[in-house]
Amino acid sequence: MSVDLVEVVRSGFRECVHRGSAVVLRPDGEPLVEIGAVHGPIFPRSTNKPMQALTLLRNGFEPVDDSELAISTASHFGEPDHVELVQRLLDRFDLSEDDLECPPDLPFDEQARAQVLAGSDRAKAARRVFMNCSGKHAAMLATCKINGWPTRGYLEVGHPLQQAVLETVADVTGEPETDLGIDGCGLPIVPVSLVNLARAYSTFATAAPGTPERRVADAIRTHPRVISGTDGPDFRVMTATAGLVCKIGADGVHAGALPDGSAFAYKIDDGADRARLPLTLAILQRMGVEWTDAHAELAAPAVLGGAARVGIIRAIPGVL
Numbered sequence: 001m002s003v004d005l006v007e008v009v010r011s012g013f014r015e016c017v018h019r020g021s022a023v024v025l026r027p028d029g030e031p032l033v034e035i036g037a038v039h040g041p042i043f044p045r046s047t048n049k050p051m052q053a054l055t056l057l058r059n060g061f062e063p064v065d066d067s068e069l070a071i072s073t074a075s076h077f078g079e080p081d082h083v084e085l086v087q088r089l090l091d092r093f094d095l096s097e098d099d100l101e102c103p104p105d106l107p108f109d110e111q112a113r114a115q116v117l118a119g120s121d122r123a124k125a126a127r128r129v130f131m132n133c134s135g136k137h138a139a140m141l142a143t144c145k146i147n148g149w150p151t152r153g154y155l156e157v158g159h160p161l162q163q164a165v166l167e168t169v170a171d172v173t174g175e176p177e178t179d180l181g182i183d184g185c186g187l188p189i190v191p192v193s194l195v196n197l198a199r200a201y202s203t204f205a206t207a208a209p210g211t212p213e214r215r216v217a218d219a220i221r222t223h224p225r226v227i228s229g230t231d232g233p234d235f236r237v238m239t240a241t242a243g244l245v246c247k248i249g250a251d252g253v254h255a256g257a258l259p260d261g262s263a264f265a266y267k268i269d270d271g272a273d274r275a276r277l278p279l280t281l282a283i284l285q286r287m288g289v290e291w292t293d294a295h296a297e298l299a300a301p302a303v304l305g306g307a308a309r310v311g312i313i314r315a316i317p318g319v320l
Contacts, residue, residue, distance in 0.1 A: 001036060001037060002019040002020050002021050002036045002037060002269050003019060003020070003021065003035050003036045003319070004017045004018075004019055004316055004319070005018060005019060005020045005022065005035070005266075005268070005275065005279055005315060005316060005319055006018040006020075006268070006275040006278050006279050006313065006314065006315055006316065007313075007314060007316050008274075008303060008311070008313050009303065009311045009312055009313075009314065010303050010305070010310055010311040011305070011310050011311060012311075015303075015311075017316075018252075018268050018269070018270055018272050018274075018275040019036075019268075019269045019270070020036060020252060020266055020267050020268040020269045020275075020279075021035055021036025021037045021038050021194060021266060021267050021269075022035045022036065022038070022194070022264065022265070022266035022267075022279070022283065022320075023035070023038040023194045023195050023198050023264065023265055023266070024198075024262070024263075024264045024283055024286055024287060024320070025195075025198050025199065025202060025261075025262060025263045025264070026262055027202075027260045027261035027262050028261070029199055029202060029261070031195070032262075032286070032287075033283075033286060033320055034195075035319065035320075037194075038193065038194040038195050038265075039193050039194075039195055040193060041175070041178060041191030041192060041193055042191060042192065042193070042194060042197075042253065042267045043181050043183075043189050043191055043249075043251075043253075044189070044190075044191075044192050044197055044249050044253055044255070045183060045184070045189070045249030045250040045251060045253050046075045046132075046133070046183075046247060046248060046249040046250060046253075047197060047247045047248065047249035047253050047254065047255045047265070048169065048189065048190065048192070048249070049072075049073045049074070049075070049136055049247060050073050050200075050201075050204055050216050050217070050220065050245075050247060051165070051168055051169050051172050051173075051200060052073075052136060052140075052165055052168075052187075053069065053072045053073045053136070053139070053216050054168055054172065054204075054212055054213060054216055055143075055161075055164050055165045055167075055168040056072060056139050056140065056142075056143045057069075057212040057215060057216070058164070058168065058212055059143050059146070059147060059161075059164055060143065060146040060147060061139060061142055061143045061146060063139075063219075064092070066218065066219040066222050066223060067085060067219075067223050067226055068085060068088070068089055068139075069215060069216065069219035070219040070220060070222070070223035070226040070227050071085040071086060071089065071135035071138075071139075071226055071227075072089075072135050072136055072138075072139035073135075073136065073216060073219065073220055073227055073247070074132070074133075074135045074136070074226055074227040074228070075132045075133065075227065075228060075247075075248065076108075076132055076134075076135060076226065076227070076228065076229055077107060077108040077109035077112065077132070077228065077229025077230065077232060078105070078106070078107025078108055078109055078112050078113070078129075078130040078131075078132065078229075079107065079109045079111075079112045079229055079230065080112065081226075082135070082226065082229070083107075083129050083130065085135065085226065086129050086134045086135050086138050087129060089135070089138040089139060089142060090129075090138050090141070092142070093141065093142045093145045094145075095138070095141050095142070095145070095151070097127065097128050097129050098128075099141055099151055100128040100129070100131075100134060100137045100138065100141070101137065101153075101154065101155050101186060102128055102131045102133050102134055102137045102185040102186060103128070103131060103185070103186065104126035104127055104128050104130070104131065105126050105127075105128075105130050105131040105132070106125060106126050106130055107130045108132055108229065109229050109230060116130070131185065132185075133183075133184075133185035133187075136185075137185065140154055140161055141154065143161060144161055147160070147161075149161055155186045155187055155188075157180060157188045162187070162188050165188070166180075166188070166190060169190045169192070170190075172200045172203055172213075173190075173192050173196040173197065173199070173200045174196055174199070175190065175191070175192050175193065175196055178190070178191055179191075184250060194255075194265040194266065194267060195265070197255050197265040198255060198257070198263040198264055198265040199263065200255075201245065201246070201255050201256055201257035201263045201264075201265070202257045202261045202262070202263040204216055204217040204245055204257065205217055205243075205245050205257035205258060205259055205261060205263070206257075206259065206260075206261045217245045220238075220245050220246075220247065221238060221243070221244070221245050224238040224239060227247065228248070233248055233254075233273075233276050233277055233280070234246055234247060234248055236277070236298060237256075237277070237280055237281070237284075237298065239294075240292060240294040240295055240298060241258075241284060241289055241295070243258055243259040244256055244257070244258055244284075244289075245257055246280075248276065250271070251267075251268075251271035252266075252267055252268025252269065252270065252271040252272060252273075252275065252276070253265075253266070253267050253268075254266055254276055254279075254280055256280075258287065258289070262287050262288075264280075264283045264284075264287065266279060266280075266283070274301065274313055275313070277298045277299070277301060278298075278299055278300065278301065278313050278314050278315045279315050280298075281295055281298050281299035281315070282299065282314075282315030282319070282320050283320060285299070285320075286320045299314065299315070300312040300313065300314050301313045
């Protein structure tokens with residue numbers, strides 16, 4: 001059963017509440033905090049991207065630099081440098097945008113989206129390279145080329161690449177075989193419990209230098225704007241928190257870990273984005289992260305009345 005986790009307070013009145021489930025693990029992998037349904041499966045959405053990127057490294061993909069590996073794990077905002085990284089990866093393997101099987105989209109970043117719409121026919125403005133998962137799809141296509149696997153139909157669960165992904169997710173999370181879902185970008189998605197999702201992130205954060213797991217973690221830590229975007233939640237939280245590796249997922253999922261192996265994962269029931277930062281910051285404080293002004297700012301976004309601050313969004317006091 002889910003629990004009240006985040007509240008919106010306006011003019012001293014609790015206006016609404018976001019419910020969910022969350023787990024925080026100690027460095028030894030044992031639970032420090034368990035709230036709600038943390039042992040049942042959820043769709044991890046884009047928090048599974050590090051595991052997908054790990055699959056690619058295990059199957060011969062060799063990025064030219066950390067930024068290319070980072071875009072392979074990204075839920076990017078479609079900003080110009082994001083698109084350039086995706087296109088560079090496609091070009092390197094003689095692939096085109098038409099080879100991508102993710103859906104066309106507009107950039108998530110407001111400025112990038114406005115520039116695209118101002119410079120083209122609105123009906124034709126959406127492109128596959130702008131889609132937030134296009135870096136992952138480009139790297140998957142590259143891995144297909146490396147292994148001689150078909151580049152068409154790589155989204156299908158029976159494709160050798162997706163079979164390799166399923167094997168990696170099972171290895172890293174320890175989840176039993178179960179029915180799959182379909183993610184927003186069209187790829188198969190494996191249900192994972194919050195406890196095992198947190199443990200997977202701990203594995204990435206504590207892996208030995210040079211291992212595929214550590215390479216993925218280091219690429220995310222080094223390029224937090226590449227894996228998200230300007231002012232994206234992961235960019236802001238990792239910039240404020242040394243050594244943290246984390247990744248958001250659609251519909252209210254977030255997971256991450258510190259270098260000592262302590263880790264967290266949560267799911268907001270209603271999928272509200274505004275609940276993310278307050279809950280993530282409250283969890284980091286519970287994990288013993290050294291608190292700074294940057295953390296305090298992220299932990300309590302303002303509720304506005306006109307142009308004035310009249311309240312806050314915050315983790316419910318004492319919930320953790």
